[in-house]
Amino acid sequence: MTVKKSKSPTTIKDLKPAGYNARTISDKQLKDLSTSIRRWGDLSGVTFNRATGVLISGHQRIKTCEGLQTKLIKKECAKDKTGTVATGHILVKQDNGTTTRIPYREVDWSDKHQEMAANVAANASGGTFDQVKLGKIVAELQKGQFGIEALNID
DSSP states (O other), X not given: OOOOOOOOOSXXXXXXXXXXXXXXXXXXXXXXXXXXXXXXXOOSSEEEETTTTEEEEOHHHHHHXXXXXXXXXXXXXXXXXXXXXXXXXXXXXXXTSOEEEEEEEEEXXXXXXXXXXXXXXXXXXXXXXXXXXXXXXXXXXXXXXXXGXXXXXX
């Protein structure tokens, strides 16, 4: 499968969705995700609450780093309306020598209930797979040299 080279995007409007994307989200899930982002910011990656010393989101990502060399790179920033006080990434040196970057965000929330609600919200609006589109992707991948076990789907 040949890929046509495109130019690097300069605005969000330049980010063309993949027509084959098998992930869907209901109107309610999309509204909930939008509400969550507006209230607590982006909870994907790893989010840590400086006020309580608790990891809010990214628990499973952190587990994947066990036994690997890691380095937390963060930059302090002015507090925003969602409580962000630092951003950055976690560098993870993989067994094969490559380095992965996991987005990192630090918030300063003294309200434990806000922290708990954000933790639930981080996992609640996931979406589902369009089974027909997913089947087409799997069939296409099976034609090539790509091992579909890497997809982590049942």
